[in-house]
Amino acid sequence: MNLARIRFHKRSVIVTWLVSYVSVLLIPIMISGILYAATWHVVESEMNRANTSALQQMEQAIDNSLRGIERISLEIALSKLVTGFIHTAKPLTDNDYYDLVSISSDLRLYQTANDFIEQIYIYYRNSDTVISTRDHTNSRILYEKTREQETMSYEEWAKFFAKPYMQEYTPITFREDGQALKAVMYAKSVILANPDQPGAVILFVIKDSKLLANIPSTSTKTSIAVLDKENRLVASTGFEARSAFLDYGKLTGKNGMFMSDDGDQRVAVSYITSDSNGWKYIYAIPAELFDDKMAYMKKLIYASVILSLLMGGVVTYLFLRKNYIPINVLIRSFSMKSGVSFHEGSNEYGYLQDALNNTFAEKEQVDRRLHQHRDAIRSHFLQGLLKGRLEQNVPIHESLAAHDIRLASPHFAVLLFYVEHYGKFDLGEHAPPEKVRMLHFLIMNVAEEVIGDANQAFITEIDNMLACIVNFGSDPDADELKRIAEQVKTFLLDHFHVHLTVAISEIHQELYGIPPAYQMTLAALEYRLVMGSGEIIRYQDLPSSETAGPSRSYYYPLTVEHQLINLVKAGDFEKSNAIINEIIEINISDASLSVPLAKCLMFDLTSTLLKTMDEIGTSSHHRAFVVNTDQIDRLITSSTIKEMKGQIREVLAEVCQFIQEGREQDYNTLSQQVIDYVKGHYADVNLNISMVGEKFELTPSYLSKQFKAQTGEALLDFISRTRLEEAKRLLSLQQLSVSDIAKQVGYSDINTFNRIFKKFEGITPGKYKDIQ
CATH class of the missing domain: 3.30.70.270 (Reverse transcriptase/Diguanylate cyclase domain)
Structure with missing residues (x-):
């Protein structure tokens, strides 16, 4: 198979494999890059270490020389001859000139003691006298020789010496014998007992060539510089002009190394900081020195990358071809046998996954359907086994084995x-x-x-x-x-x-x-x-089984049925419900009642209750009895005697409640009619219980009993109390006699009136009239 015939679609597995192989191929290339960076770091570290070593030597040499100069300055400042000349003022005397010569001679001795010293000056502000190792002069001449810049004025220069005390280094341009040289001047004040008196300043001039004379150099292209804390270039060699990186503020930390541009070339800059005076010692070498040392390493890295690409490309081609052939054959086989076509531009693995998922889904669906049918067939077999409907042509043991039924006994x-x-x-x-x-x-x-x-x-x-x-x-x-x-x-x-x-x-x-x-x-x-x-x-x-005991006869006699009907009509729920419970309990107490007889019992009880309800509704004088249809339906359709018993109890409670409410309404109507009749006829001397009974067509005893049951008071007492209420009203008016009042309220005999009045009121009518 030729890979040239394969179309590299972005979703194809070929693209995935190619990306994978290229990713693997990038690993040695990345390792080569890491090795190159590590080598560069090692070379850079070695260069920095060598530069730092040279800078430390330079720092040590310069610091030792400067400390020697500082010791000489201290010795000069302590000289009595030097300090004694401070008080000299103009004009100078012969003795003063003699002292000048002596001081100058001493300065020459100090100069020869230190090779770094180019010249020594002592500037006396009081007499404006400058003494050197050669001669003496004034501040104007010193200004011409030790200016820091050409543009600096005398006044600016004089301010430097106006400080009450100084001990510092400053870069200057030293002019002597017609030459201008870069130098460093160290100035130290001579301390006086009286600080208000003008003092003297000892000046040491050090050429930067002498300062940097003993510094080792690894190359002629090396540049060295010294910066003080004021960012002034104290000394330098190899720098034609001050570079941008010669900035004290940028050289952070005690030491370090960085790459920077110096004009048209790139340099590697190393620096350290002096512990004694804070100067920055700077060492700069061209970056091409690094490149020279890394040139061989670059060649090896390039050769490794090119070789990796060539060999990796060949291996990638071979493995792509080898791995894709079986995938292509497998896809063709699936496409032909499964009927799922492979579309160009599709992913081969995705196609295989979809084809396998489709196959497994179909298999699961077939298995699920078989399982469903197997359960249904097994259930059908068990139903046939229960009902005795088995296939005669199939042996029973084969049917059991087919449905995975294994009998234990x-x-x-x-x-x-x-x-x-x-x-x-x-x-x-x-x-x-x-x-x-x-x-x-x-x-x-x-x-x-x-x-x-x-x-x-x-x-x-x-x-x-x-x-x-x-x-x-x-x-x-x-x-x-x-x-x-x-x-x-x-x-x-x-x-x-x-x-x-x-x-x-x-x-x-x-x-x-x-x-x-x-x-x-x-x-x-x-x-x-x-x-x-x-x-x-x-x-x-069950009673019908051979193991059951003797069956009891059906119990629901006519006398009990008549008694039940009468109790229901009377509205006695407790007794009628007790009779029904007794009937049911007698029939089912020993579980000997057969199912047919139980159905008869349910039918008889339901029929009795329905007939009684119909009779109650028909005989009602005031309103018809309304039957709850739902309750009647549940009563008729009860599936068990216990269920029917509960339904009967509900219906029975409703019927008895209806009867009781009807009676209470009738009773309340009768008592009210009797009360109205008595209040209208209490003046009739013939009014009594018999007269009221005849009015309402009731016997006196029944009328009296019902009236007391409804009102809680006897009818005769109610008649007497009604008459006495009217009598008390008439007595309080004080217009009629007691005998006349007795006749008006229905008493023909005054003695009877007095007796009944005293019985209910506790006093006689006469006394009642007197107290009104």
């Missing part, structure tokens, strides 16, 4: 789980199918976990219930089935508030005993009509 039983209430899974009247499936799945897992490893469980959904075939692993035990049912029921109730009714069959032998066991669970589940929902019902406990 020939002993079987069936548990049937019926969900009474969904608990936390309840979402209203119509629960979503996925919630129901989730709950069924939960029940399956709990049942399988409880049954445990000792026994096997095969669970399937059938007719909106869950049937569990239990295959015992050891000796079968009927109590073990009840324990399993109780644990499953308790767990779901405690954790999810799910109410279950569990039906348990008897234990059967062989697979052909499973259908009869399933029918037993259906019969046991039907008996929930008697026992109620949320119970564990074993088939062997």
